[in-house]
Amino acid sequence: MNKIFATIITIGDELLIGQVIDTNSAFIAQELNKIGISVKQRVSIADEEEAIFTALDNAFIHSNIILITGGLGPTSDDITKPTLCKYFGGKMTMHQPTLQHVTYLFEQVFKRPMIERNVQQAMVPDVCTVLKNEVGTAPAMLFKKNNTICIAMPGVPFEMKWIMQHHVLDIIPQQFKTGIILHKTLLTAGIGESFLAELIQDWENKLPTDIKLAYLPKFGMVRLRLTGLGLNKELLAEKMQTEFEKLKTIVQEFLVIDEDLSLEVVVSNLLKQYHQTVAIAESCTGGAIASSITALPGASSVFKGGIVCYSNYAKNKLLHVPNEILNTVGAVSKETVEILATNILKNHNSHYALAVSGIMGPTGATETKPIGLVWIAVVSEKNLITKQFNFKYDRERNIQHTTVNALNMLRKLIIEENKNS
Amino acid sequence: MNKIFATIITIGDELLIGQVIDTNSAFIAQELNKIGISVKQRVSIADEEEAIFTALDNAFIHSNIILITGGLGPTSDDITKPTLCKYFGGKMTMHQPTLQHVTYLFEQVFKRPMIERNVQQAMVPDVCTVLKNEVGTAPAMLFKKNNTICIAMPGVPFEMKWIMQHHVLDIIPQQFKTGIILHKTLLTAGIGESFLAELIQDWENKLPTDIKLAYLPKFGMVRLRLTGLGLNKELLAEKMQTEFEKLKTIVQEFLVIDEDLSLEVVVSNLLKQYHQTVAIAESCTGGAIASSITALPGASSVFKGGIVCYSNYAKNKLLHVPNEILNTVGAVSKETVEILATNILKNHNSHYALAVSGIMGPTGATETKPIGLVWIAVVSEKNLITKQFNFKYDRERNIQHTTVNALNMLRKLIIEENKNS
Numbered sequence: 001m002n003k004i005f006a007t008i009i010t011i012g013d014e015l016l017i018g019q020v021i022d023t024n025s026a027f028i029a030q031e032l033n034k035i036g037i038s039v040k041q042r043v044s045i046a047d048e049e050e051a052i053f054t055a056l057d058n059a060f061i062h063s064n065i066i067l068i069t070g071g072l073g074p075t076s077d078d079i080t081k082p083t084l085c086k087y088f089g090g091k092m093t094m095h096q097p098t099l100q101h102v103t104y105l106f107e108q109v110f111k112r113p114m115i116e117r118n119v120q121q122a123m124v125p126d127v128c129t130v131l132k133n134e135v136g137t138a139p140a141m142l143f144k145k146n147n148t149i150c151i152a153m154p155g156v157p158f159e160m161k162w163i164m165q166h167h168v169l170d171i172i173p174q175q176f177k178t179g180i181i182l183h184k185t186l187l188t189a190g191i192g193e194s195f196l197a198e199l200i201q202d203w204e205n206k207l208p209t210d211i212k213l214a215y216l217p218k219f220g221m222v223r224l225r226l227t228g229l230g231l232n233k234e235l236l237a238e239k240m241q242t243e244f245e246k247l248k249t250i251v252q253e254f255l256v257i258d259e260d261l262s263l264e265v266v267v268s269n270l271l272k273q274y275h276q277t278v279a280i281a282e283s284c285t286g287g288a289i290a291s292s293i294t295a296l297p298g299a300s301s302v303f304k305g306g307i308v309c310y311s312n313y314a315k316n317k318l319l320h321v322p323n324e325i326l327n328t329v330g331a332v333s334k335e336t337v338e339i340l341a342t343n344i345l346k347n348h349n350s351h352y353a354l355a356v357s358g359i360m361g362p363t364g365a366t367e368t369k370p371i372g373l374v375w376i377a378v379v380s381e382k383n384l385i386t387k388q389f390n391f392k393y394d395r396e397r398n399i400q401h402t403t404v405n406a407l408n409m410l411r412k413l414i415i416e417e418n419k420n421s
Numbered sequence: 422m423n424k425i426f427a428t429i430i431t432i433g434d435e436l437l438i439g440q441v442i443d444t445n446s447a448f449i450a451q452e453l454n455k456i457g458i459s460v461k462q463r464v465s466i467a468d469e470e471e472a473i474f475t476a477l478d479n480a481f482i483h484s485n486i487i488l489i490t491g492g493l494g495p496t497s498d499d500i501t502k503p504t505l506c507k508y509f510g511g512k513m514t515m516h517q518p519t520l521q522h523v524t525y526l527f528e529q530v531f532k533r534p535m536i537e538r539n540v541q542q543a544m545v546p547d548v549c550t551v552l553k554n555e556v557g558t559a560p561a562m563l564f565k566k567n568n569t570i571c572i573a574m575p576g577v578p579f580e581m582k583w584i585m586q587h588h589v590l591d592i593i594p595q596q597f598k599t600g601i602i603l604h605k606t607l608l609t610a611g612i613g614e615s616f617l618a619e620l621i622q623d624w625e626n627k628l629p630t631d632i633k634l635a636y637l638p639k640f641g642m643v644r645l646r647l648t649g650l651g652l653n654k655e656l657l658a659e660k661m662q663t664e665f666e667k668l669k670t671i672v673q674e675f676l677v678i679d680e681d682l683s684l685e686v687v688v689s690n691l692l693k694q695y696h697q698t699v700a701i702a703e704s705c706t707g708g709a710i711a712s713s714i715t716a717l718p719g720a721s722s723v724f725k726g727g728i729v730c731y732s733n734y735a736k737n738k739l740l741h742v743p744n745e746i747l748n749t750v751g752a753v754s755k756e757t758v759e760i761l762a763t764n765i766l767k768n769h770n771s772h773y774a775l776a777v778s779g780i781m782g783p784t785g786a787t788e789t790k791p792i793g794l795v796w797i798a799v800v801s802e803k804n805l806i807t808k809q810f811n812f813k814y815d816r817e818r819n820i821q822h823t824t825v826n827a828l829n830m831l832r833k834l835i836i837e838e839n840k841n842s
Contacts, residue, residue: 015447015450015463016450016459016460016461016462016463017450017451017454017460017635018446018447018448018449018450018451018452018454018460019447019451019635019636019637020447021442021443021444021447022442022443022446022447022463023442025439025443025465026436026439026440026441026442026443027439028439029436029437029438029439030438030439030440031439033438033439038437039437039438039439040437040466040467040472041437041464041465041466041467041472041476042436042437042443042463042464042465042466043462043463043464043465044446044462044463044464045461045462045463046461046462051461051462055462058479062475183438192531192533193494193495193496194495194496194536194538194539195533195536197495197496197538198536198538212434214434214435215494215496216435216440216441217494217577225435225440227434227438260440280729282708285712285715286711286712286714286715286716286720286724286727287703287708287709287710287711287712287715287727287729288708288712288715288716289708290707290708290712290729290731291706291707291708291709291711291712291820293707294706294707294708294709294729294731295707295709295816295817295820297782297783297784297816298784299707299731300731300732300785303707303731303732304731304732304734304735305728305729305730305731305732305734305735305739306708306728306729306731307726307727307728307729307739308701308708308711308715308726308727308728308729309726310711310715310720310721310724310725310726310727311721311724311725311726311769313725313726313769313770314725314726314769317768317769318726318728318739318768347738347739348732348734348735348738349734361718362718363718363719364721392530392531394556394579395716395718396579396716397579399712399716
């Protein structure tokens with residue numbers, strides 16, 4: 001099987017001044033990967049003829065597929081279309097079906113007068129096949145040269161996605177005999193990248209050559225991704241499953257989930273699965289834990305509520321931490337987080353509660369309580385688990401690491417409580 | 422003054438399978454732009470020698486500066502370092518200062534045993550200048566070839582940012598005569614990019630050629646940045662100030678701040694300036710507003726606390742929204758947010774309070790309450806201001822837009838209340 005390679009070219013000055021983060025490339029890369037196309041490189045360039053010519057020349061050297069987004073709009077700085085016309089040696093011509101579609105959009109949908117600029121959007125190179133853009137005015141264009149296909153799409157994300165799903169992902173498998181690419185990903189927490197690498201190195205060294213391993217660290221968690229390339233889907237899947245199971249056994253102690261899911265999704269899914277709820281009392285994270293859970297659709301079925309008891313006033317008034325505790329052992333203490341967790345569990349009538357209190361920095365440290373000191377308590381009707389952490393980072397990362405560890409403690413408790421159900 | 426061109430190369434398979442969105446390139450491009458460097462292209466490639474060699478060969482053709490991120494970790498899929506060593510014709514050697522730094526990190530900071538892999542991080546090509554990575558174990562490396570400099574940085578965003586700010590952005594102006602670059606930035610809220618463009622187009626069209634305008638839209642706010650390029654600092658500054666004042670007058674109605682500050686910093690600074698505090702009741706934003714404020718150092722002096730009253734249960738139990746209101750006009754209503762704001766103001770004894778309730782989607786819409794419907798109330802002892810919004814985005818952006826508009830309403834109230842002080 002020949003490996004099929006793709007190059008993604010995103011065009012637009014906004015990408016080069018960093019005004020826009022290039023999410024199109026990530027989406028296209030994901031979709032190509034699913035159908036067994038390996039992305040060789042992603043390039044972002046300016047709306048300039050020379051840059052576009054150079055990028056295309058380079059892409060043609062090692063690509064079977066070239067996907068381009070951007071520069072097809074109605075404004076004068078959008079020069080991709082005439083440039084492609086010149087590159088592929090054609091001339092611009094009016095494409096009647098597109099003109100009808102654009103006219104329809106203006107008359108029936110936008111209900112705005114159509115100006116010359118919009119008419120121009122129906123002009124296409126006579127050397128391309130037009131791919132209809134149902135959801136916008138700029139059509140996509142397919143060019144062929146030797147055995148390489150080059151497709152130019154608008155840069156507007158939802159238009160690009162529509163064209164990928166309705167044209168590109170159908171066309172490619174018809175044109176190329178692609179191999180199968182499979183991914184298996186797991187998430188670990190509580191172990192650093194290098195220690196993880198040490199732990200699994202014997203297994204990693206014995207990996208079959210058609211299976212690759214990638215480490216993806218984030219906020220004190222590490223995702224491990226296996227990527228397999230083959231011809232026979234069943235055989236490859238079996239082979240990967242075997243390796244994946246070995247890996248899971250080795251990292252068992254640190255395994256969060258054997259899917260490509262974030263920790264908050266894992267926790268939220270567990271709660272949904274058992275029809276249980278959580279309430280959260282946050283001091284040092286200031287709402288970060290609650291917002292990570294509530295960022296997920298349908299959060300209301302698992303999240304009862306939270307109290308961001310940032311001041312001692314709030315800790316005492318809303319969650320009844322006695323002032324003598326706040327004035328003796330203090331807000332950042334085992335005692336405080338245990339009372340916070342226990343009381344928010346009660347007053348939200350939830351199955352679980354979480355409480356965190358710590359010193360995130362850069363200010364707030366005392367002789368006995370350094371920056372990065374964090375207490376986390378997780379509680380249910382039956383259990384109360386409290387842990388001390390000492391993070392050594394800046395404020396932003398201390399908040400992230402506190403969030404991750406709190407959610408991981410909650411995850412373990414949910415599993416523990418439901419293990420016999 | 423010659424134009425200086427840069428190429429950004431991001432290395433890592435995760436970028437090519439679309440598992441990770443490349444935010445490093447956008448940050449680097451923004452920072453280079455600020456010092457007058459034009460980014461010629463951004464390239465993302467795999468952790469493969471051939472790909473790295475090809476990308477470097479192409480970059481050297483038209484770049485004065487090549488910035489690389491990724492592939493410097495301790496694991497075996499990180500091959501950037503040996504590959505660069507080979508490309509620039511050096512041999513790997515132990516860099517003692519880095520070894521001492523890594524040892525220090527493990528002994529004093531991580532308090533974990535250091536293993537061989539970590540020692541390896543101190544090995545560098547003998548043809549590079551090491552740039553210390555204060556915040557991580559992988560050092561950055563500077564290579565020179567002809568008149569081009571090539572700097573390789575770790576891919577972990579906060580490490581890359583630290584190295585950019587502490588090394589790269591100092592080195593570049595020393596190496597290249599970029600001329601004087603000045604920036605003036607202001608932040609607007611409550612007006613879309615295209616309307617803003619419409620509003621300022623006459624002024625924009627008359628801008629001197631050596632002053633460029635950039636629109637930087639984010640979460641429903643638009644940052645306008647003037648970048649001036651010249652040789653005489655005083656003259657340029659004067660010229661820019663004149664244009665900046667004109668711009669401020671035109672956008673006055675939507676002006677948040679005439680500095681490059683985020684909205685939460687502006688709000689937090691206002692509260693500090695007047696020694697006042699805020700409490701926040703969040704339903705639909707689920708803690709996002711509180712966490713945006715508490716992400717800032719010293720938040721405890723302005724933020725008393727928050728309640729993430731996500732369930733009706735919490736709205737009623739903790740903030741005493743009567744059940745007949747929740748059962749009639751409902752949780753997403755003027756009445757509810759006004760009671761939430763008024764009661765959290767009282768029970769936190771703060772100067773101001775904010776309350777939001779809305780439908781973020783994708784679920785939760787009703788016949789009368791579509792996705793994107795949001796009520797926001799902001800209150801002080803003297804004033805209660807309530808507004809209805811109808812956002813039209815996905816869950817993530819609806820939460821962001823709610824956060825921005827809530828903070829902006831708070832900002833206006835703080836200014837109003839203190840205008841005679």
